[in-house]
Amino acid sequence: MNPYRIMLGQTPFPGQLRRLGGVLALVGIAAFIVGGLGHPQYWWGGYLLGFIYAMGLSVTLVFFSALSYLVNAGWVAAVRRIPEMLSSFVLVLPVAALPLVIGALTGNIYEWMHSSDEHLHHGFKGLYLSQPFFWARLVFYAVVWIGMHRVIVGNSLRQDDVTDITPTQRNWKLSAPFVLLYALTITFASFDLVMTLEPHWFSTIFGVYSFAGHFVASLALMLIVMRMLERGGYLAGILSREHYHDVGKLLFAFTIFWTYVAFSQYFIIWYGNLPEETVFFAKRLSNGWEIFGWASLFGHFVIPFLFLLRQDVKRQPQLVTIGALILLIAHAIDLSWVILPVFSAAPGEPYQLSWALVLTGWGAIAAMLGAVLIVASRAFARHSAVACNDPYLHESLDYHSGAYDPV
Amino acid sequence: MEQRPVATVAEFRDVNALVAAARAVYERGYTRFDCYTPYPVHGLDRAMGVRRTILPYISFLGGVTGLASALLLQWWTGGYDYRLNIGGKPFFAVQFSVPIDFELTVLLCAFFTLFGLLGLCKLPMWWHPLQGDASFRRATDDTFVVAIFSDDPRYTIKDTEELLRSMGGTNVHVHTASADPSTTLQSVTT
Numbered sequence: 001m002n003p004y005r006i007m008l009g010q011t012p013f014p015g016q017l018r019r020l021g022g023v024l025a026l027v028g029i030a031a032f033i034v035g036g037l038g039h040p041q042y043w044w045g046g047y048l049l050g051f052i053y054a055m056g057l058s059v060t061l062v063f064f065s066a067l068s069y070l071v072n073a074g075w076v077a078a079v080r081r082i083p084e085m086l087s088s089f090v091l092v093l094p095v096a097a098l099p100l101v102i103g104a105l106t107g108n109i110y111e112w113m114h115s116s117d118e119h120l121h122h123g124f125k126g127l128y129l130s131q132p133f134f135w136a137r138l139v140f141y142a143v144v145w146i147g148m149h150r151v152i153v154g155n156s157l158r159q160d161d162v163t164d165i166t167p168t169q170r171n172w173k174l175s176a177p178f179v180l181l182y183a184l185t186i187t188f189a190s191f192d193l194v195m196t197l198e199p200h201w202f203s204t205i206f207g208v209y210s211f212a213g214h215f216v217a218s219l220a221l222m223l224i225v226m227r228m229l230e231r232g233g234y235l236a237g238i239l240s241r242e243h244y245h246d247v248g249k250l251l252f253a254f255t256i257f258w259t260y261v262a263f264s265q266y267f268i269i270w271y272g273n274l275p276e277e278t279v280f281f282a283k284r285l286s287n288g289w290e291i292f293g294w295a296s297l298f299g300h301f302v303i304p305f306l307f308l309l310r311q312d313v314k315r316q317p318q319l320v321t322i323g324a325l326i327l328l329i330a331h332a333i334d335l336s337w338v339i340l341p342v343f344s345a346a347p348g349e350p351y352q353l354s355w356a357l358v359l360t361g362w363g364a365i366a367a368m369l370g371a372v373l374i375v376a377s378r379a380f381a382r383h384s385a386v387a388c389n390d391p392y393l394h395e396s397l398d399y400h401s402g403a404y405d406p407v
Numbered sequence: 408m409e410q411r412p413v414a415t416v417a418e419f420r421d422v423n424a425l426v427a428a429a430r431a432v433y434e435r436g437y438t439r440f441d442c443y444t445p446y447p448v449h450g451l452d453r454a455m456g457v458r459r460t461i462l463p464y465i466s467f468l469g470g471v472t473g474l475a476s477a478l479l480l481q482w483w484t485g486g487y488d489y490r491l492n493i494g495g496k497p498f499f500a501v502q503f504s505v506p507i508d509f510e511l512t513v514l515l516c517a518f519f520t521l522f523g524l525l526g527l528c529k530l531p532m533w534w535h536p537l538q539g540d541a542s543f544r545r546a547t548d549d550t551f552v553v554a555i556f557s558d559d560p561r562y563t564i565k566d567t568e569e570l571l572r573s574m575g576g577t578n579v580h581v582h583t584a585s586a587d588p589s590t591t592l593q594s595v596t597t
Contacts, residue, residue, distance in 0.1 A: 263505060270502050311463070400449065404459040 004388040005160065006234060009381045013232055017225075017377035025370030031363025035356045042360040044103040045343025050364025051100055052193060053335055054089055054372050056186070056214030057221060059145050061087035063182045064218060066152045069168070069175035077396035079243045081387050082229070083222045084156055085379040089372040090149040094142050096371070100193075111347060112199035120199050129199060137192055141185045148178045159389050168391055186211050197342040201280045205265045212258035216300075217331035219251045220324035225376075227321040229385065238386055241315045242399050248314030248323070255308070255327060259301040262334075284341055288353025292337035299330035311403055332365050410583040413536040414554040415567045416543065417576025422448055425551035428574035430454040432555060435570060439559035443537075443546035462523050469519025470512045477511035478504060540582045554582070 008014055032050075036042035061083040068076040089096075100109065107114040112129045120129055127133065151174050155167040187207025195206050203209075226244065229235050269277045285293050304326050313319045340361050341351040387393060419425040425442060432440050433456040442451060485491070486499025496503070525531070537543040537554055546552040553576065555567050564581060571579045 267502060267505065309467075402449070404452075 002388045004238065004384075004386045004393060006238070006385040006388070007383075008234060008385050011232070011234060013229065013234055014377040014381035016228070016232070017373050017380060021370040021373030021377060023370070024373065025367045028363045028365070028367030028370055031359050032367060033363075035358075035360030035363055037356075039354075039356065041108060041343050042354070042357045044108045045340055045357065046360030046362075046364040047099050047103065048109060048193070048343075049335055049339045049361040050366075050368040051096055052339065053217070053332065053365045054096065054368035055093055055189075056210065057218050057369075058087045058089035058093070058372060059148075059182070059186060060211070060214040060218040061222070062090055062145070062149050062152055063179065063186075064215075064222070065156065066148065066171075066175040066178045066182065069152065069171040070179050072172070072392075074392040074395040075242065075246050075399045077387055077390040077392035078235075078238050079222075079226060079247070079396075080156065080390070081383070081385055082225050083218065084153045085383065085385070086218075086221060086225060086372065086376045087149060087153065088375045088379040090145050092371075092375060093145065096368070097138070097142075110196055110199075112196055115199070117199075129196065134192060137188065141189050144181050144185050148182065152178060156387055156390075157383055159387065160384050162389065165389075165391050183211075186214065194339060197339065198280065200276065203265055203269070203277075203280070205261060205268075209258075209261045209265055212254060212261050213300075213331050213334050216251060216254045216258055216327050219247055219254065220328040220331070221372075223247050223251065223321055223324040224328070227317055230317060234385060238397060240397075240399075241317070241405065242401050242403075243396075244317050244320050245311075245315045245401060245403060248308060248320040251320075251324065251327065252305075252308040252314065255301060255304050258334075259305075262296070262300075283351045284337060287351055289337065289341050289344075289351060291353065292333055292340075296330065296334045296337055299326060299333055304330065312405075315403060315405065332362060335365075336361055410585055412557045412564065412581045413584045414556045414582050415562075415564065415571060415579065416537070416540055416552060416554045416582050417571035417574075417579040418542050418545070419551040419553065419576060421575075422551060424575045425553065426451055426454045428553050428571065428576060431574050432553065432570065436561050437555055437559050437567075439556040439562070441554055441556075443543060443552040443554070445547060445549060445551075448551075460527065462520065462527060465523035466516050466520040469523075470516035472519070473511040473513070473515030474508055476515070477508040480511075481507055536584050537582060539584070542578060542580075543582075 028050075032043070032046055036046060064083045065080055065087070067073075068080055103109040104113060112120045113131065120126065152171055155171045155174075158167040159165070187210075190207045190210035194210065195202065223244070226235075226239060226247070230239050266281060269281060272278075284290070304323055307326070308314060308320070308323045313323070336358060340357055341353075344351045344354050344357050390396075417428070419428060422444075425444065426448065429440075429442050429451060433454065440455075442448075442455060444451070481504045482499045490498045492498075536556075542550060542552050543554070553571060555562060555571070561567075568579050568581070
């Protein structure tokens with residue numbers, strides 16, 4: 001019997017995860033319903049926000065697994081199963097997207113679908129923003145993402161039951177095209193689902209900006225669940241400070257990367273000072289929404305940067321998890337700032353900060369995060385929590401970065 | 408010229424013996440000692456009781472200095488001392504100062520880190536009191552070496568030599584040098 005096959009089905013852990021998810025979902029749904037009373041467009045906007053949050057998170061968790069296969073990462077083998085389990089929500093994305101399909105078809109989400117503006121229906125933009133092409137793209141994303149989950153996570157799980165390393169070898173090869181496909185699909189999904197909310201505005205870096213946020217959030221969620229598993233004593237002797245440190249380093253690095261990309265987008269537009277481009281920021285830095293802009297700057301960069309700067313913070317499971325929580329919330333602030341203002345006013349009216357709308361959106365985020373955990377709890381109940389036959393497992397267990405720990 | 412003891416030097420053939428010896432020397436309370444190995448030995452720094460470097464604080468100081476000087480430079484030149492109207496852009500704004508802020512933060516952080524590292528390692532070091540020692544030379548080839556320096560408060564020729572011998576050290580000897588480092592170095596085997 002493989003000592004690293006950690007089946008959590010008989011332990012309280014899946015139940016704990018399910019209860020946590022259930023509480024988040026119930027509180028979230030209540031906030032979502034209350035927030036949108038009297039303003040039906042709040043529900044559509046809030047739901048879109050929650051969907052993007054969970055979609056970006058779960059697809060990026062599969063990408064994390066694919067990436068670690070692609071670069072032959074040794075350190076990650078002991079913890080890679082955690083993002084893989086958490087990414088199970090990818091499989092139910094089409095179901096989660098149904099309300100959005102209804103909202104879009106009834107003309108409640110995307111202005112371009114029912115706008116008579118000539119600019120939106122001519123030339124390449126007219127072709128790109130045509131409903132058949134739009135829906136075909138969304139179906140393509142869903143096929144790629146579910147396929148990526150089936151292949152990458154599927155091979156990782158198959159490796160648990162065989163002694164040769166053919167499933168892992170398959171992943172080494174297949175992770176390359178999937179990482180490429182992920183890069184393209186997450187970019188164009190951010191264009192299609194988020195940037196088209198304001199169809200006249202455009203930013204080529206928007207996809208990278210979205211990816212950076214999703215990657216930070218998925219690492220943060222991964223750290224939090226690592227901590228939950230460790231506190232329950234389920235991964236004793238497997239998880240070490242080195243794993244927290246490495247995920248913490250990635251979290252820290254991509255917090256800076258997010259800042260770099262977010263600022264690049266802002267800076268070019270600020271300097272160019274062209275009205276068709278500045279409108280995005282002008283509308284989001286006035287009438288109350290500037291609170292979210294500042295909160296993104298501090299919550300997504302200044303505070304976590306200074307907090308996670310020290311090596312010993314990244315090596316302390318409790319502390320690095322606090323950093324992860326800050327960033328998980330900061331990602332919600334960031335996405336809220338991008339998505340919610342569009343739904344805060346009637347078409348053509350200036351955006352206006354509405355806390356009821358924020359409540360609706362954050363309710364949706366909490367509910368979706370709850371759903372992510374509930375779906376993940378089912379995966380945790382069925383499969384080993386450690387990739388027990390991974391050829392790199394021992395390297396990961398013995399891994400020392402050489403960092404200094406006070407004795 | 409008068410020869411004075413510089414260090415007691417011991418050779419070890421086996422990396423585990425070296426790590427054990429380093430630990431024992433540290434636990435005896437020696438502070439002025441070092442190990443020389445042909446390749447990096449994992450866990451040796453911990454066995455020797457080496458404390459965490461203060462280099463990150465130097466780096467941070469460099470970063471803060473860079474950020475402050477970048478802001479000051481841009482504000483002083485563009486916004487205060489020599490204002491030029493360029494296409495109606497502001498004389499100074501945090502927005503456009505960021506690339507320079509970033510670059511100078513990184514640059515000074517890197518400088519402080521590099522030169523801080525060299526300084527903490529006392530590099531460049533043109534002369535080392537052990538460099539005429541035969542064992543010290545073999546440490547670049549196939550031997551692990553522990554040297555306990557004579558300026559250690561706990562250093563006595565007899566006790567130090569006994570300790571190194573008891574940990575399995577071979578060719579334990581006192582390395583001496585003349586008070587004037589420019590003269591020829593000698594190794595005295597005891």
